[in-house]
Amino acid sequence: MTSRLTTLVFGALTVVASAVCVRLGFWQLDRLTQRQAQNAIVSARGAQAVLSMGALSGQDTSATHWRRVRVEGVADYERELVHATRSQNGSPGVYLLTPVRPLDGSWGDTVLIVLRGYVYAPDGRTIDFATARERDTLRMEALLTSFPPPKPGMARMQSSPRAMRLLDRDTIATMMGRPVAPFILLALGDTIMQDITRPTRVPPPPVNEGPHLSYALQWFSFATVFLVGFAVFARTKRR
Template sequence: MLTPGWLISLIFIGLFVYLCLTTLAPWQLNKHEDLKARNAQLVESSAAGPVPLDEVIRRDGSLGTSEWHLVTASGRYLPVEDVLLRMQSVDGELVYQVLSAFRTDSGDTLLVNRGWVRVGDNNTVPDFPSAPTGQVTFTARLRIPMDAPADPIVLNEWNMVRNIDPPAIGGLLGVDLSPYYLQLAGGQPGSLEPMPLPSTESGPYLSYGLQWMAFGVLAPIGLGYFVWSELRQRRRLDDEDNEAAEAWPREGGNRAAGPDHETTASEAPSGPPAATVDGPPDEVADSDRLVAAAMRDRYGDRFASEYRRISRGGNRA
């Protein structure tokens, strides 16, 4: 039973079950929990009114629990060049998001995502309004950057990044930026086309996680079924071998006529004598079983069964 093929299958199924239950299913379920928490924050922020930025960032605890909350900030946009966030899309259309540096009245310097502009031909940057000068107050949503590299490049004389990474972008602008940023709502000073809020649908991650768990449970059950089927097939073949071995003496005795036996006209063969197998019946049966076993090991059960059928038919002829 423990042939190389079965051992490889057993190892493969074991690794597959391990990955399903310890990596793939938890990965999708964790994404579901993260999405669920984000949706809860979006719903909560929509129901609550804006609060001063300084009040939020100086609370005890992680800023992550306050992400997406509406905040108000007062200060000035810094007179430095904007940085564009590339490889973004809105409703299936390629856009650049415009990032500007802003200093609050309390002295914090941070990035403000002012919105998006469409990507021009050959990745050109269209003209868009500059950030206003002077003192401004606006309402925005508090955002926490993703843990991903900025990958800065210069394209069409613009500094562009792949992800919002405040320390890296601060290095491009020559300022120290706070580890969070603000996403402007529509109709605020300096806003362009506002970024749409993400959907609050639950997404497919829960069903994906449950599917991986089901695969991890069903895989060993499937392997057990194939093992049971293989054992049943082998028992059937062993029974056929035993029946064939028991039939050899009877068939040999019927064919072996003694010297005193008289052949009647009805018993006389009508054609050439049938081929016989040399050797005692027991030795022939043992030899036949060995050949059948070798055929089964080399070609599988179907070929071994076919060999036994042909062999028995030829010896009974």
């Protein structure tokens, strides 16, 4: 009786564990489907014509997300910020966040934030802003990206007044003293570092399917191992 009870308990645990693994496998397949749909949107919008800053004004940014934009505006380097604790090619650094006023005046008093690039910083938050400047009038192509979802915690770093721990739109607007557009413009260009004191463009997010399929196969494999293991165990007990 004890042996039979042990087999039943082991069998029940095996079924539960296998069911969890199968559920996680299908969850990864769902994420793969979502990723593929997102990739299709990114690829389609990336192939469309470059937008002007004036064309963005008043539009639903969800419809223009991942579109390429032609930036022509005056940079306000005095209010420039950094997104701290970033890395590129394994080196610590920051992302430069530059407020820009479009030359055509299409956005009025609203600040446009341009992520100009990555700058090396050993402590991940401190750079020489003066050497990282480009021209006063910026002319470049950029990718329209969204602010990340809100996260708990302080957005600003206590130790560095111009360093952001989190990219929070409301906090940045308070620091700028002006409204901030509901998107971030990722400057496009050379992503190979030439000078550690000068900004290097940040590569756009890769358009790939990620590890979801391999993760799904792993979870299904775990479920199979549990079931086969129980079958061997039960057969051994009967013998």
